[in-house]
Amino acid sequence: MSAVTDVMVIGAGPAGLAAAVALSAAGAKTQLLERKPYVGGRAYSYPHPALGEVIDSQHVLLGCCTNLLDLCRLSGADNYLRWYEEIPFLEPGGRVTRLRGGTSPMASLGFLRAPMLEFSDKLAIVRGLTEFLNGKPQSDDVSFASWLKRTKQTERAIKHFWEPILIATLNDTFERCSMRYAGKVFHEAFVRSAEGGRMAVPTEPLSNFFGRIASLAEQQGTDLQLRASVERLERVDGLWQASLSDGTHRVAERVVLALPFEQAAKLVPLRGVEHFVHAPITTIHLWFDRNVSEYDQCALLDTRIQWLFDKSRIRGLEQQGSYIELVISASFQELEMGREEILNSAITELRSFLPKMNQAKIVKSGILKEARATFSVVPGLDAYRPQQESGAGLYLAGDWTDTGWPSTMEGGVRSGRLAAGAILGRSCMAAELPAEGIVRLLERQ
Numbered sequence: 001m002s003a004v005t006d007v008m009v010i011g012a013g014p015a016g017l018a019a020a021v022a023l024s025a026a027g028a029k030t031q032l033l034e035r036k037p038y039v040g041g042r043a044y045s046y047p048h049p050a051l052g053e054v055i056d057s058q059h060v061l062l063g064c065c066t067n068l069l070d071l072c073r074l075s076g077a078d079n080y081l082r083w084y085e086e087i088p089f090l091e092p093g094g095r096v097t098r099l100r101g102g103t104s105p106m107a108s109l110g111f112l113r114a115p116m117l118e119f120s121d122k123l124a125i126v127r128g129l130t131e132f133l134n135g136k137p138q139s140d141d142v143s144f145a146s147w148l149k150r151t152k153q154t155e156r157a158i159k160h161f162w163e164p165i166l167i168a169t170l171n172d173t174f175e176r177c178s179m180r181y182a183g184k185v186f187h188e189a190f191v192r193s194a195e196g197g198r199m200a201v202p203t204e205p206l207s208n209f210f211g212r213i214a215s216l217a218e219q220q221g222t223d224l225q226l227r228a229s230v231e232r233l234e235r236v237d238g239l240w241q242a243s244l245s246d247g248t249h250r251v252a253e254r255v256v257l258a259l260p261f262e263q264a265a266k267l268v269p270l271r272g273v274e275h276f277v278h279a280p281i282t283t284i285h286l287w288f289d290r291n292v293s294e295y296d297q298c299a300l301l302d303t304r305i306q307w308l309f310d311k312s313r314i315r316g317l318e319q320q321g322s323y324i325e326l327v328i329s330a331s332f333q334e335l336e337m338g339r340e341e342i343l344n345s346a347i348t349e350l351r352s353f354l355p356k357m358n359q360a361k362i363v364k365s366g367i368l369k370e371a372r373a374t375f376s377v378v379p380g381l382d383a384y385r386p387q388q389e390s391g392a393g394l395y396l397a398g399d400w401t402d403t404g405w406p407s408t409m410e411g412g413v414r415s416g417r418l419a420a421g422a423i424l425g426r427s428c429m430a431a432e433l434p435a436e437g438i439v440r441l442l443e444r445q
């Protein structure tokens with residue numbers, strides 16, 4: 001029989017790393033098993049052999065991601081975050097609207113000057129946002145599509161405001177996004193506090209970034225094992241035994257299963273797992289022989305591409321030309337398309353935003369299709385998101401469990417900390433940001 005650990009955490013994505021840090025900090029003998037050769041889970045980076053580059057799908061976080069930020073501060077990863085005070089929204093032809101990150105429209109009404117919106121669009125948006133002053137909607141049964149209809153949002157308000165923000169954050173079509181989570185995004189990022197809506201990106205490849213959090217767990221005594229794929233999990237003599245693909249076993253009193261729902265369901269029976277669905281993200285990576293963009297990051301309007309990241313600027317590699325990443329969220333259409341088709345369409349669209357591209361040469365390119373990028377917060381899903389404590393020493397973590405958050409790194413970290421808190425018998429959660437202005441007054445009532 002292998003040595004018994006207090007807690008075995010399976011999966012070293014944001015959820016498993018957060019659980020391992022909290023548990024080992026509290027002195028629990030913790031083992032962290034990860035099947036890949038790197039940490040970070042879906043927030044991963046890897047050296048692409050053919051491109052000769054380390055690539056990842058750029059991840060974004062906001063000031064309201066208090067638990068992820070706390071974990072970054074504890075591990076020093078916060079030194080590898082770049083914060084942005086504004087998000088440029090580009091229209092084809094080059095017109096730019098700068099939306100200040102963390103600007104509460106209720107407070108500054110700064111976005112009322114946005115040229116990408118007409119007066120009637122702005123009125124509709126303000127009318128919509130006032131519904132989120134009191135927090136997120138209570139029910140998760142209504143879709144965002146029906147809310148847009150009820151609040152009579154204009155076509156331009158939808159295309160130039162609700163759509164770019166919501167598709168980038170919830171990664172699905174409006175019919176498949178519950179109003180509760182759409183409301184949460186706008187409440188946290190636009191209404192509750194200025195800090196909550198500030199945006200940041202990691203400035204180094206994601207597995208290096210999450211590697212800092214893994215190092216903290218290891219310094220605290222966590223036994224991290226990479227290339228350790230758990231194939232079976234069972235109760236043996238009152239303990240949990242994990243059987244690994246290399247034929248070895250690990251044994252622990254408690255298990256935190258920090259896996260995506262479809263992987264967790266392979267190891268333990270899960271009620272209601274059939275209600276969860278995935279949504280894809282496709283990223284297009286382009287290397288140019290010279291600098292082609294003026295922005296580290298910007299939203300692109302009236303195109304299939306939602307977001308542009310200039311990774312050479314973000315990673316501080318500008319002297320080597322431009323490495324541009326384009327993000328297509330909810331990329332169901334692209335899943336069916338071939339590489340050349342995706343590439344040609346993206347390059348054609350990009351030319352209308354970046355005139356400097358006409359003088360530049362594309363040196364190399366790559367496409368990353370993530371069919372299972374996120375789970376969708378479809379209306380009614382909350383009834384099936386399980387709590388972390390499952391009984392008999394089994395704890396479920398992962399962004400899909402009951403956290404009140406959509407499929408995000410923050411959701412993952414929260415789930416890991418909730419699982420650790422249930423084991424330790426005390427809260428491991430960071431404080432929420434304080435509400436500001438009118439929202440603070442409303443929260444006091």
Ligand SMILES: Cc1cc2nc3c(=O)[nH]c(=O)nc-3n(C[C@H](O)[C@H](O)[C@H](O)COP(=O)(O)OP(=O)(O)OC[C@H]3O[C@@H](n4cnc5c(N)ncnc54)[C@H](O)[C@@H]3O)c2cc1C
Pocket residue numbers: 010011012013014015016033034035036039040041042043057058059060061228229230231258259260263281370372373374397398399400407408409410411412413
């Ligand atoms: C392209 C893309 C873009 C995204 N953009 C953003 C963004 O901008 N902002 C944001 O907040 N979120 C974003 N996300 C979502 C974010 O990555 C996830 O919500 C987050 O990683 C979930 O963390 P997790 O720990 O719950 O699960 P995961 O990250 O999936 O981690 C689970 C881990 O378990 C491991 N594992 C699985 N099975 C086994 C097994 N049998 N044995 C051992 N280990 C196993 C996996 O290898 C993995 O490392 C994006 C995701 C993708 C794919």
